Amino acid sequence: MAPRxxxxxxxxxxxxxxxVTAACFAELGHxxxxxxxxxxxxxxxxxGEVPIHEPGLPELVARNRDRLHFTTEMAPVLEHAQLLFCCVDTPPTYSGDADLSRVEAVVAELAEPDDHALVMKSTVPVGTGAAIKRRLPALHYVSNPEFLKEGSAIEDFMHPDRVVIGNDAASSDFADRVAALYEPLGAPIVRTDVASAEMIKLASNAFLATKISFINEIANVCEExxxxxxxxARGMGLDARIGPHFLRAGAGYGGSCFPKDVQALKQLAGNSGYHFQLLTAVIDVNELQKRRLVGKLQKHLGSLVGKEIALLGVAFKPNTDDIREATSLVLAGRLQSEGAQVRAYDPVALERARAVLSNVRLCTSALEALDGADAAVLVTEWPEFRELDWAGAVKRVMRRPIVVDGRNFLDREALQAAGFVYEGVGR
Known part of the structure; x- marks a missing residue:
């Protein structure tokens, strides 16, 4: 599979x-x-220790150890490679703009452009590439946004839907070399200008977030x-113009990409003088959706003062330990403000949770979290939660058999047959 x-x-x-980028390129023979x-x-x-929870990544790093060279210095990178993939964080600022300080630090180390090209994988606002080129006209710059999903990143890299490469005329030779890296993957390669490449990334994530907020609004109407x-959603998804993906109603989106990228695109539009009303609604719906779970608990428990609520799942989605913008964080804070006592369990995200979920009792198993709980809220659809002995062990240890399924993930009929009060989303 390696190129010639x-x-x-x-x-x-x-x-x-x-x-993920480094390990996958090493797997391709680089x-x-x-x-x-x-x-x-x-x-x-x-x-050989991988500090990130991503399925298959430790094995990929171990298998390609001889081709992976890790360093804290830029000099060996510049010495050995001409294509420099920039993969630093661009977190949101308080204003909603992207914090480009880490990108700027990388550019500062390339202040003497030579035979290297900066290949931007970091998610940056539209216009970032042009701004960098204005400052360093001789710098070779290629936009190559990533479209990886946490929990399936290796599969996404190795079998992408498309590869987007943006460049100006001066950097076309380097862009050709970047395209050649991806040719063994057999995916469509979209060659375009830098600004359009930057916009493709933001627009893609904003559209997917819009689908999520839309189906959640439909879910809320369905309940009425x-x-x-x-x-x-099943009937809608069979329409080829709509498709089935991202039509799962639930407690809203989170993570490191959707909230940041939707806000960044809204902010970008605002900075240019355009009010992106649709994205404002998408963001509002998502925030309200997380809080609707509290209302479902109050429907059955009344006042939450002194009630013990178990959160099943802390990570924003399964197969990752990422808790950035996770529903669990908003939900825990809202429940505590209502006077509830909150306990939580997650198979892999507990260590990250300790730093942010203060006053939440973090448990080492689902049963420990459920023991004595007045209600359980399914927040993250980890497979082990579906496999719990709900009719037996769970029913025995809970104080009240109330389940709010924030992802429509559990077997509703089985839980109701076992005597549980079940609340889903839009059902």
């Missing part, structure tokens, strides 16, 4: 995107020099009129 000429690759920023300023992270990776949103 496996070009050396540089990766700057070895977080989730950077490490020598990869990966740099991060976090010395502890680099030391762990040199020992007696329809089942799962059946509605």
């Amino acid at each position: 000429e496996a070009e050396p690759i540089g990766v700057i920023g070895v977080g989730w995107v950077g490490l 020598e990869v020099w990966a740099r991060d300023i976090d010395a502890a992270k680099i030391a762990a990776l040199e020992r 009129v007696g329809a089942d949103v799962a059946e509605v």
